[in-house]
Amino acid sequence: MQLTLKKNKTSKQLLWIGIVSIVMFFAGLTSAYIVRKAEGGWLEFEMPVWFTISTVAIVASSALLLFAAQNARAGRSATNLLLGTLAIGVFFTYSQVQGWDDLVAQGVYLTGEGSNASGSFIYALTLMHLLHLIGGLIALGITAVKSKQGKYTKDNYLGIQLTSIYWHFLGILWLYLFLFFTYA
Amino acid sequence: MSEHHKETFLTKYIFSLDHKMIAKQFLITGMFMGVVGMTMSILFRLQLSNPGESFAVLEFFLGEKWAPGGVLDPNMYLSLVTMHGTILVFWVLTAGLTGTFANFLIPLQIGARDMASGFMNMLSYWFFFAATLVLMYSLFVESGPAAAGWTIYPPLSALPQAIPGSGLGQDLWLIAITLFVVSSLLGGLNYIVTILNLRTKGMSMSRLPLTIWALLIVAILGVLSFPVLLSCALLLIFDRSFGTSFYLSDIIINGEALHNTGGSPILFEHLFWFLGHPEVYIILLPALGIVSEVISVNSRKPIFGYKAMVGALIVIAFLSFVVWGHHMFITGMDPFLGSVFTFTTLLIAIPSAVKVFNYLATLWRANIRFTPAMLFAIAFVSTFITGGLTGLILGDSALDINIHDTYFVVGHFHIVMGVSAIYGMLAGVYHWFPKMYGRMMNKKLGYFHFWVTFISAYGVFFPMHFLGLAGLPRRYYTNSAFPMFDGLTDINEVITFFAIIGGLVQLLFIFNFFYSIFKGTKASENPWKSNTLEWTTPVERIHGNWPGEIPSVERWPYDYSKPGADEDFIPQNVPLKEGETEH
Amino acid sequence: MESILVGLIILLSVIVLVQLLRVNELISEVKNEDPNEITEKDNNTQGILTFLIVGVLFLAFVLWQFKYWGIHILPPASSLHGATIDTLMNVTLGLIIFVFFLTQPVLAWFSFKYRGLKNSAAYYYPHNNKLEVIWTVVPTLVLTPLIIYGLNVWNDITNADTTNSKVIELYAKQFNWTARYAGEDNSLGKANYKLVKGLNELGVDMEDENAGDDIITREVHLVIDQPVLLKMRSQDVIHSAFLPHFRVQMNCVPGMTTQFGFTPTQTTAEMKEQEGEDFEFVLLCNKICGAAHYNMKMKFIVESQEEYDTWMASQKTLKNTLTLN
Numbered sequence A: 001m002q003l004t005l006k007k008n009k010t011s012k013q014l015l016w017i018g019i020v021s022i023v024m025f026f027a028g029l030t031s032a033y034i035v036r037k038a039e040g041g042w043l044e045f046e047m048p049v050w051f052t053i054s055t056v057a058i059v060a061s062s063a064l065l066l067f068a069a070q071n072a073r074a075g076r077s078a079t080n081l082l083l084g085t086l087a088i089g090v091f092f093t094y095s096q097v098q099g100w101d102d103l104v105a106q107g108v109y110l111t112g113e114g115s116n117a118s119g120s121f122i123y124a125l126t127l128m129h130l131l132h133l134i135g136g137l138i139a140l141g142i143t144a145v146k147s148k149q150g151k152y153t154k155d156n157y158l159g160i161q162l163t164s165i166y167w168h169f170l171g172i173l174w175l176y177l178f179l180f181f182t183y184a
Numbered sequence B: 001m002s003e004h005h006k007e008t009f010l011t012k013y014i015f016s017l018d019h020k021m022i023a024k025q026f027l028i029t030g031m032f033m034g035v036v037g038m039t040m041s042i043l044f045r046l047q048l049s050n051p052g053e054s055f056a057v058l059e060f061f062l063g064e065k066w067a068p069g070g071v072l073d074p075n076m077y078l079s080l081v082t083m084h085g086t087i088l089v090f091w092v093l094t095a096g097l098t099g100t101f102a103n104f105l106i107p108l109q110i111g112a113r114d115m116a117s118g119f120m121n122m123l124s125y126w127f128f129f130a131a132t133l134v135l136m137y138s139l140f141v142e143s144g145p146a147a148a149g150w151t152i153y154p155p156l157s158a159l160p161q162a163i164p165g166s167g168l169g170q171d172l173w174l175i176a177i178t179l180f181v182v183s184s185l186l187g188g189l190n191y192i193v194t195i196l197n198l199r200t201k202g203m204s205m206s207r208l209p210l211t212i213w214a215l216l217i218v219a220i221l222g223v224l225s226f227p228v229l230l231s232c233a234l235l236l237i238f239d240r241s242f243g244t245s246f247y248l249s250d251i252i253i254n255g256e257a258l259h260n261t262g263g264s265p266i267l268f269e270h271l272f273w274f275l276g277h278p279e280v281y282i283i284l285l286p287a288l289g290i291v292s293e294v295i296s297v298n299s300r301k302p303i304f305g306y307k308a309m310v311g312a313l314i315v316i317a318f319l320s321f322v323v324w325g326h327h328m329f330i331t332g333m334d335p336f337l338g339s340v341f342t343f344t345t346l347l348i349a350i351p352s353a354v355k356v357f358n359y360l361a362t363l364w365r366a367n368i369r370f371t372p373a374m375l376f377a378i379a380f381v382s383t384f385i386t387g388g389l390t391g392l393i394l395g396d397s398a399l400d401i402n403i404h405d406t407y408f409v410v411g412h413f414h415i416v417m418g419v420s421a422i423y424g425m426l427a428g429v430y431h432w433f434p435k436m437y438g439r440m441m442n443k444k445l446g447y448f449h450f451w452v453t454f455i456s457a458y459g460v461f462f463p464m465h466f467l468g469l470a471g472l473p474r475r476y477y478t479n480s481a482f483p484m485f486d487g488l489t490d491i492n493e494v495i496t497f498f499a500i501i502g503g504l505v506q507l508l509f510i511f512n513f514f515y516s517i518f519k520g521t522k523a524s525e526n527p528w529k530s531n532t533l534e535w536t537t538p539v540e541r542i543h544g545n546w547p548g549e550i551p552s553v554e555r556w557p558y559d560y561s562k563p564g565a566d567e568d569f570i571p572q573n574v575p576l577k578e579g580e581t582e583h
Numbered sequence C: 001m002e003s004i005l006v007g008l009i010i011l012l013s014v015i016v017l018v019q020l021l022r023v024n025e026l027i028s029e030v031k032n033e034d035p036n037e038i039t040e041k042d043n044n045t046q047g048i049l050t051f052l053i054v055g056v057l058f059l060a061f062v063l064w065q066f067k068y069w070g071i072h073i074l075p076p077a078s079s080l081h082g083a084t085i086d087t088l089m090n091v092t093l094g095l096i097i098f099v100f101f102l103t104q105p106v107l108a109w110f111s112f113k114y115r116g117l118k119n120s121a122a123y124y125y126p127h128n129n130k131l132e133v134i135w136t137v138v139p140t141l142v143l144t145p146l147i148i149y150g151l152n153v154w155n156d157i158t159n160a161d162t163t164n165s166k167v168i169e170l171y172a173k174q175f176n177w178t179a180r181y182a183g184e185d186n187s188l189g190k191a192n193y194k195l196v197k198g199l200n201e202l203g204v205d206m207e208d209e210n211a212g213d214d215i216i217t218r219e220v221h222l223v224i225d226q227p228v229l230l231k232m233r234s235q236d237v238i239h240s241a242f243l244p245h246f247r248v249q250m251n252c253v254p255g256m257t258t259q260f261g262f263t264p265t266q267t268t269a270e271m272k273e274q275e276g277e278d279f280e281f282v283l284l285c286n287k288i289c290g291a292a293h294y295n296m297k298m299k300f301i302v303e304s305q306e307e308y309d310t311w312m313a314s315q316k317t318l319k320n321t322l323t324l325n
């Protein structure tokens, strides 16, 4: 018991510190964005509607995940809620791709003649977020399978906790990026 | 922990989860890369001090393509300089130094059975190993390895048309560095969590050995700065592979005007040095930690001003995040910003001075035992002083105008970061070798290795200051294009002479290392009569470190020559006597 | 064949080394001592060696270098601001050398004095707050004026008034320099990299009214005591315009213009007298830029107004070179 508690604590700390380094990664990219923007020659454009849909989706997925964790805490099965979160997560990925399509339709390109740093930045940042999110999807998948196999108990559902922390972080990161693009 | 796993060769030596084995993997890979990097420097130095001359060794190593007729190709010169810097900074003195001693010492000195996550620890090594393979492979590609300097400033690093090394070689460099950063992050996370959570009973933060303090701070620096290097490299990868314009603007290369506009190479420099400067402290701090420990043990005296030592480490680490602009004084940055960076940079001199004076105070009225490790530690103090002082010149923006990117810089950073950190690393190897392999390294070879190294290191790097003050730029294939440098030939020859001697004697060290692993005399459990916990473990190294319970800690690690004690050391697990106060 | 020989030699030396170590260990075994234990004799020898090598040999080597290699150090600055840099440099160097010759001998002396001999013992002395405060405060007190002094020099250099300076552009590319004088109007015509073509090497926009009188040259002539403002551009990668004798350096970055203003105070002729017939002011590239980085140079000539005017009169304006062709 003592040992599991310790293990849970260290696992969570590992994750938190890992999150700090991800934050530094995006802080680096967004400060590059600010510095570059201050230099002028910056193309302004509308954020695609699909990104707003992404935002709604990721908030919804986080809400589901909260319920999943609540179930686990109460000793009920969290499998379905986890699968639900996973499904919305996949939809988020889809909405991102649609968002890129919208951008291209608007004439905002990643690269080539007529591309602008503002466009390149938005692709680079969303792509990086999406890569991290795919990690989250894999984690959700594994947690769902383990939950189905009954590996989590009322007293120990570390996997769900860790996945939750990471997933909520990804949601907050997206919100930050979304607000950053809209207002910065 | 007591259950016995069946160990096979594969799980014991290759995919080991044991922190001690992983430490050795880092050490040996680091040593191998050290030889590679050092050989490169000797090769390019040879040509630099003998312009136009032909050398059989050059042809032997580089072949007809890169050394036609035994004369080094200028592109290859830059590739060698770049790979030399990359290898020594990242592979030897980041992974080789921190990877070895963090893995080896953290669990042993804080009283833990292993790292928080043995699996992540193993992964950390294997990412490092993969990075090594990629980097080594890049030495053999058709267009040559990366050649834009270890700082890979674009546009040079972004355009294969500008220099052949910026083709496939640079791609591989970037892949290698990405793998490397992942490795460092996995390691760093583990170090932090282990130190914060797995300390044995009684091991409060104020009883941590200074090595552990240094390694903790290094891990925090790494977790905060390496991701920024990654973001910096990512945008470069985009520019190189997808044609974006983050760093590129208004360029004509090979007569072709590129479409890119609006990008800024200066942006790259900001992102790069935001990592780059903390990186030099990532290199230096573990050495400071090791040296503090070695000096105290062999002075038979507590380290002077433990709290100030920890405080100085923290202040240095903090300041290292706000000084990156001192690498950019002459990029046309806002002069006011330049002033700010001068101010913050020169402030670092204060905690550094405190550390030096504390070392000197530790040596005062000591009872010094001159192990090879102790000699390297003393030499570290010497180079740390020398290199730190020249930093006062470079940190001053007005003075930097005329010595930026000259050999003065090369002299400065080799002494303060290169040589010092190598000394720290060698001190560490000599000191902990008995715990790593259960045998002693040969002392006579150790002394010989030390003195030749000490003399040749200063012989190589001190004269470089004069080259710099004569105005000689770094990264020059030859000085012969400018008559004003004609008088510098003799300095250059002295440097190359000592470089060769200094390089050869490292081979002797490596010989001593491997000889002693197999044939060294058997070590006792605590050969240096040291206080820290690692010396309470048995000579036969076992998974889990202590056969029985982990000892609990009763005192700080520096009770050497304490009045009233029977011996001149009191291990940390010995309870305070009746009426005895903790330092 | 050769590599076989080299391989053999290496193998032999390793074998010899191993044998030497074995013999050494056997002798110790006979004498019944541990060959790798650090004895009092070791402490004595190594302590003395530390004193001799760290404290004497090394410091003597440093002094020797100043004596014999000091002559290679650049001559005093040939520019107004350069003289202030030199003074700051001398003050800083003085301080550094002082601290260096204070601390290194102490290190060597302590190592020697407190080497572990038979009956010696260490003094338990974990801390002393007063001392630690002293050696925090003293460096701070020394550094403060140095920082302020340095910042003043920096501000004077970077905020110098350049309104009356003659404007000259330095254009860097792999692997040479080109200069462009701003001409009579002292205004450089606009330039755009897309316009670089044929004779218009710098991409000057000839539509711009300031462009016609600009003059492109392969060496730079300056008038003594007349301020100039150098404006740097680059065509391909980062270069750095380095004029060591004037204490001038500024990066040339593609996509932006940087600048550095200074006033030369010595003519080339004066310098030749002082430094020898071969002396020239040169512009070097000081940022790694490719294979011939080491060979990017341009001559700078400082002369009297009359000499300058004669030279200038022989140069062609862009109007003449570009539009007439």
Ligand code: HEM
Pocket (backbone or CB within 6 Å): B038, B041, B042, B045, B081, B082, B084, B085, B086, B088, B089, B093, B148, B149, B150, B151, B410, B414, B417, B418, B419, B422, B460, B474, B475, B476, B499, B502, B503
């Ligand atoms: C045998 C010992 C060594 C010798 C002879 C040596 C020599 C040199 C020389 C001459 C240069 C400058 C080349 C140039 O600018 O043209 C150089 C560059 C460099 N060295 Fe070393 N070095 C040695 C060891 C080290 C060590 C221990 C480090 C660890 C920090 C190191 C790190 C670097 C770095 C970072 C550069 C800059 C590379 C670049 O310009 O991109 N070197 N070395």
Ligand SMILES: [Cu+2]
Pocket (backbone or CB within 6 Å): B276, B277, B280, B323, B324, B326, B327
């Ligand atoms: Cu720095």
Ligand SMILES: [Cu+2]
Pocket (backbone or CB within 6 Å): C172, C173, C238, C239, C240, C285, C286, C287, C288, C289, C293, C296
């Ligand atoms: Cu150049």
